Amino acid sequence: MQSNVQLSVQSAYLASIFLATPVAFSHPVEQIRDNPLSLASADLQNPSGDHLHYVNAFVQDNLAYVNAGYDGVFIYDITDPGNQELLANYNPLPPVGKVLVADGLAYVISFDLQIIDVSNPASPTLLGTYDRQSFGPVDLALAGDILYVATGRAIDIIDVSDPTSISRIRGHNLPQGASALALDVQDNIIYVAADDLGIQVVDAHDPLNPVTIGSYLFGFNRPATDIVVDGTIAYVTGIDDTVPNGDYGVHIFDMSDPAAPAPIGWQQALNRIFGLEVHNHIAYTLQYVEGLIMYEVSQPTAPRWYGSYRDGLATTAITLDNETAFLVDQHQGVRQLDPDSLSMCQQDMNSDGQLNSFDVSRFINAFNNQHYPADFNNDGSFNFYDVSAFLIAYKAGCP
Numbered sequence: 001m002q003s004n005v006q007l008s009v010q011s012a013y014l015a016s017i018f019l020a021t022p023v024a025f026s027h028p029v030e031q032i033r034d035n036p037l038s039l040a041s042a043d044l045q046n047p048s049g050d051h052l053h054y055v056n057a058f059v060q061d062n063l064a065y066v067n068a069g070y071d072g073v074f075i076y077d078i079t080d081p082g083n084q085e086l087l088a089n090y091n092p093l094p095p096v097g098k099v100l101v102a103d104g105l106a107y108v109i110s111f112d113l114q115i116i117d118v119s120n121p122a123s124p125t126l127l128g129t130y131d132r133q134s135f136g137p138v139d140l141a142l143a144g145d146i147l148y149v150a151t152g153r154a155i156d157i158i159d160v161s162d163p164t165s166i167s168r169i170r171g172h173n174l175p176q177g178a179s180a181l182a183l184d185v186q187d188n189i190i191y192v193a194a195d196d197l198g199i200q201v202v203d204a205h206d207p208l209n210p211v212t213i214g215s216y217l218f219g220f221n222r223p224a225t226d227i228v229v230d231g232t233i234a235y236v237t238g239i240d241d242t243v244p245n246g247d248y249g250v251h252i253f254d255m256s257d258p259a260a261p262a263p264i265g266w267q268q269a270l271n272r273i274f275g276l277e278v279h280n281h282i283a284y285t286l287q288y289v290e291g292l293i294m295y296e297v298s299q300p301t302a303p304r305w306y307g308s309y310r311d312g313l314a315t316t317a318i319t320l321d322n323e324t325a326f327l328v329d330q331h332q333g334v335r336q337l338d339p340d341s342l343s344m345c346q347q348d349m350n351s352d353g354q355l356n357s358f359d360v361s362r363f364i365n366a367f368n369n370q371h372y373p374a375d376f377n378n379d380g381s382f383n384f385y386d387v388s389a390f391l392i393a394y395k396a397g398c399p
Contacts, residue, residue, distance in 0.1 A: 056317035057328045058099045058106075063087075063121055064326070064334040065106060070095040073108060075121045078334065090116060090124040102142055105163060109137040113149065115163040130158060130166040141185040146207060148190055150180035155190055157207045172210040174200055184229040189258045191234055193227040196220075199236060201258045214259040218251070226276045232256045233300050235283055237273040247371070248272050250283060252300045267295050267303040268371060275318045277325075282306060284325065286318050292327065292337070305346055305373070309337060345398035347390060349373060355394060363390055 057066045062079040072091030078084050090106075092114050100107045104119035105127070112131035116124045139150040145161035146169070157169045172190075174180060178197035183190055190202040190210070201214035218224060218238055226237040234253040250273065252265030267283070270293065275286030281298035291310035295303045309327075317328040326334045348355060349362040366374035370382045376389040 054316065054328050054330050054333050055096075056098060057319050057326065057334045058101050059319055059321040059324075059326050059334060060101050061321075063101075063118075065099045065101055065118075066328070066333045067096045067099050072096060073099055073106070073116075073124075074333065075118065075124065076334065077121070078336075087122040088124050092126075097137060098140060100140055100142055107140060107142065107147060107160070109140055109149065111136065113137060113140075113147070113158070113166065115160060115166065117163075127163040128166045130168065138180065139182045141183055141190075143185050143188070146204075148183060148185050148204070150183045150192065152179055155180060155183065155192065155202060155210070157204060157210060169207045170210060172202055172204075172212075175212070175215075181224070182226045184227050184234075186229050191227050191229050191255070191258075193224040193236060193238075195223045195225070198222075198224045198238075199227065199234070199253070199261055201255075201261065203258070214257075214261055216253070216261040216263070224251075226273070228276055228278045229255065230278045233297075234261065235276060235278050235297070237276050237285070248287075250276070250285065250295070250303070252297065252303065254300070265297075265300045265303055267297075269293070270371075270373065275316075277318055277320050279320050279325075284318050284320070286315060291315060292318065310350070346376070347393040348398060355397060359394070 053069055055067045055069050057064055059065070059078070062077060064076040064078050066074045066076065068074055072089055073096055074089050075087045076084050077087055092108060092110055094111050097109045101118065104117065106116040106118045106124065108114045108116060112129055114126060115128045117127050118124050137149045137151050141148045145159060147158040147160045149156040149158060153174050155172045155174070157172065159167045159169050174192065174194055175197055178200060179195040180192050181195050182193040185191070188203070188205040190204050192200040192202065194200040197215070198218045199216040200212060202210050203213045204210040222239045224236050224238045228235045232255050234255045236251040236253065237249075238251060239248055247268050248271060249266055249268040251263060252267070254262040254264045269285060269287050270290045271288040273285045273287055277284045278297070281296060283295045283297050283303070285293050285295070287293055291308065292315070293308045294306040296306040297303045314329045314331060315327050316330045319326050319328065325337050327337055329335055347359060349359040363374055367382060367386065374382060374386055376386040376393070379385070
């Protein structure tokens with residue numbers, strides 16, 4: 001590890017060379033030919049004015065179920081991206097937390113759970129409601145006829161085989177101090193991002209007798225906030241307790257043995273992550289202020305920067321449907337990402353579409369603080385080789 005003096009000397013050298021004329025560049029569609037998602041531009045129309053605040057969404061088969069909190073769920077037909085059609089608004093009262101759709105049924109969590117028949121999306125119909133004191137659901141996952149719901153300190157396992165008669169099979173309390181912020185389910189194993197108690201793994205093969213079989217603690221005041229499981233690999237957003245100042249990022253775990261989560265990788269983020277999806281070895285993260293930043297994770301032990309899209313502070317969530325990614329704009333609803341706005345140029349440090357002193361300044365700041373964007377050759381160290389790689393890339397410009 002280099003000294004602060006060495007880092008400062010290199011930074012000063014870099015700044016003296018490049019604090020100069022901006023270099024403009026464009027982002028042709030061909031730049032994302034290796035991107036696993038087919039991205040197209042589309043903006044939903046706000047049906048009732050700017051007072052609506054869209055929180056998250058679920059997209060399936062050209063239908064977008066957009067959560068607007070106290071204003072309920074708005075269902076759009078997005079078959080024609082340039083001419084989206086509002087089909088219906090379902091407002092369950094109280095406000096909606098999340099929506100999941102499968103086989104013509106929408107599972108809506110608020111202070112309770114509601115199952116809605118959306119086989120005719122223009123006429124959503126309430127089929128059943130499940131409510132219990134202090135339910136407070138925050139996340140949900142469906143596997144067959146069983147719905148798994150994160151409810152603070154517990155996981156509720158719910159039989160939804162008959163949507164008109166929803167019944168709770170069993171609740172499973174997490175350890176004292178845990179708070180279930182997110183969950184994912186694979187092969188009857190529940191993976192929970194449990195805030196200050198890190199990862200909690202629950203075996204639910206017998207839904208009447210769920211058992212905690214594994215856990216991983218990140219350390220004091222190092223919360224796990226979201227989790228996505230893809231095969232035997234789990235991606236967990238949180239803070240790395242081994243990094244100075246507790247940097248935000250994505251922990252990567254080998255879950256081959258669910259009882260013994262094994263950390264195998266870490267990708268530092270630029271800021272707090274509030275949205276995570278994984279598809280075809282690409283991790284999509286929404287980062288506060290920074291927007292969408294993607295990482296290539298085909299080698300989980302060595303994730304790397306892949307691309308970015310900055311959209312101010314308007315984006316509130318990301319969702320994927322097969323080969324298409326959608327961003328949720330707090331005012332405009334669901335939008336398919338415009339490929340011309342996707343930066344595949346790593347030296348464009350602030351993703352504004354041009355190379356200039358702001359990118360140099362950001363590189364210098366990251367380099368002096370030994371933050372991952374300055375590890376330009378992705379070798380885990382901060383040294384002259386990173387400075388050299390940035391200089392070469394900066395001079396070459398972006399396609």
